[in-house]
Amino acid sequence: MIFLIISIICSVTVSVLLKLARRYKIGVIQAVTWNYLFAAGLAWFFFKPNCEDLNLKNVSGIFLLLGVLLPIVFWFLAVSVRNIGIVKTDISQRLSLLIPIIAAYFLFGDTFSALKIAGFIVGFTAIIFTLAKQSSKQPLIENWLYPIVVFVGFGLIDVLFKQVTQIKYLPYTTSLIMIFVISFIVSLGGIAYLRFVKMEKIQLINFVCGCVLGFFNFFNILFYLKAHSAMADNPSTVFTAMNLGVIIAGTLVGLLIFKEKLSRLNYVGLFLAGIAIVIITIAQVNAV
Numbered sequence: 001m002i003f004l005i006i007s008i009i010c011s012v013t014v015s016v017l018l019k020l021a022r023r024y025k026i027g028v029i030q031a032v033t034w035n036y037l038f039a040a041g042l043a044w045f046f047f048k049p050n051c052e053d054l055n056l057k058n059v060s061g062i063f064l065l066l067g068v069l070l071p072i073v074f075w076f077l078a079v080s081v082r083n084i085g086i087v088k089t090d091i092s093q094r095l096s097l098l099i100p101i102i103a104a105y106f107l108f109g110d111t112f113s114a115l116k117i118a119g120f121i122v123g124f125t126a127i128i129f130t131l132a133k134q135s136s137k138q139p140l141i142e143n144w145l146y147p148i149v150v151f152v153g154f155g156l157i158d159v160l161f162k163q164v165t166q167i168k169y170l171p172y173t174t175s176l177i178m179i180f181v182i183s184f185i186v187s188l189g190g191i192a193y194l195r196f197v198k199m200e201k202i203q204l205i206n207f208v209c210g211c212v213l214g215f216f217n218f219f220n221i222l223f224y225l226k227a228h229s230a231m232a233d234n235p236s237t238v239f240t241a242m243n244l245g246v247i248i249a250g251t252l253v254g255l256l257i258f259k260e261k262l263s264r265l266n267y268v269g270l271f272l273a274g275i276a277i278v279i280i281t282i283a284q285v286n287a288v
Contacts, residue, residue: 003227004238008245010220012253015089017213018081019258027206028078029194032071033187034210039218040180047173058170059178066160067182071190073153080146086254092147097127097243099155100162104236108162112236115283120236123244123276129269161221162235165228172225180218240280244273 021028043049080089101120104110112120164175194200227238251270254260 001227001241003223003230004241004245007220007223007227007242008249010216010223011242011246012249013216014213014220015077015081015086015250016253016257017209017216018078019086021078021209022082026209027194027200027203028082029075029187029190030202030206031210031213032074032078033184033191034207035074035214035217036071036180036184036187038211038214039221040177040184042215042218043173043177043180043222047171047177049171049174049177053170053174054178058174059182060167062160062163062167063175063178063182066157066164066179068186069153069157069160070179070183071187073150073157075190076146076149076153080150084146085260086250086258089147089150089250092150093154093243093246096151096153096155096158097123097239099152100158100239101236103159103162104239107159108166108235110234110236113283116236116280119276119279119283120240122272122279123240126244126269126272126276127247129265129272158239161225162228165225165232172229173222176221176225237280237283241277244277244280248273248277 018028020026021031077089077093080092105112164179165172167175191202195202224238224242227242228235231238248270251262251266255262
């Protein structure tokens with residue numbers, strides 16, 4: 001579980017940085033682009049990949065799909081955090097748990113014990129309660145479009161990263177470098193659009209912020225993959241514990257630091273999320 005805890009901390013830190021981006025007038029698209037370049041550099045520095053493995057023949061369709069999805073969903077995540085807050089965005093992101101849970105059963109051969117199913121039920125109930133909000137005056141596009149894209153996007157990303165850990169012809173660390181490089185190339189298209197169509201300047205501050213973002217994004221994904229490798233036979237445990245953990249941490253950060261408001265139902269949801277994590281952890285330890 002230590003891998004998941006580190007991944008959760010890094011994931012919430014990324015959301016905090018995206019939230020602060022608006023306050024300090026950081027160009028999100030630029031920062032996200034440099035984030036992937038820096039993350040690829042970190043992966044290269046730490047893992048010293050075999051250069052012979054880094055060729056086009058080893059680039060699978062999964063790498064390409066992830067390389068495209070990551071920056072696009074990241075952009076929507078940033079817009080969502082800036083417009084509707086960390087709490088709502090993290091809930092929408094983690095509600096995507098439904099997609100990998102279904103995939104765990106149908107694609108990865110995961111087995112669900114009675115205790116684990118109980119944990120899932122409590123977890124989904126927690127998400128529903130945490131998602132409950134009072135009526136909002138925000139435009140419909142902010143209330144629904146951003147969360148829906150985040151929901152679907154991160155659900156697919158979770159499933160694809162699980163598939164990456166099952167690739168045998170490459171170390172997953174090398175796969176990670178390839179994915180980051182593809183994401184960087186895709187993100188350059190966004191910068192080109194801003195520079196030559198919107199006439200936006202390329203600023204050093206966005207590069208610096210992108211490096212900081214890349215640091216936490218790299219370790220978020222790395223330890224998430226490590227968790228999947230360590231619990232290869234129980235992907236649903238990783239999916240659920242990660243998502244509920246981020247809901248709790250993200251909501252507390254939004255509440256305590258950014259003063260985002262929660263209802264009584266939201267607090268009930270947080271409590272249930274904690275109970276769900278305990279149940280799922282016990283199920284994993286006892287393998288029942």
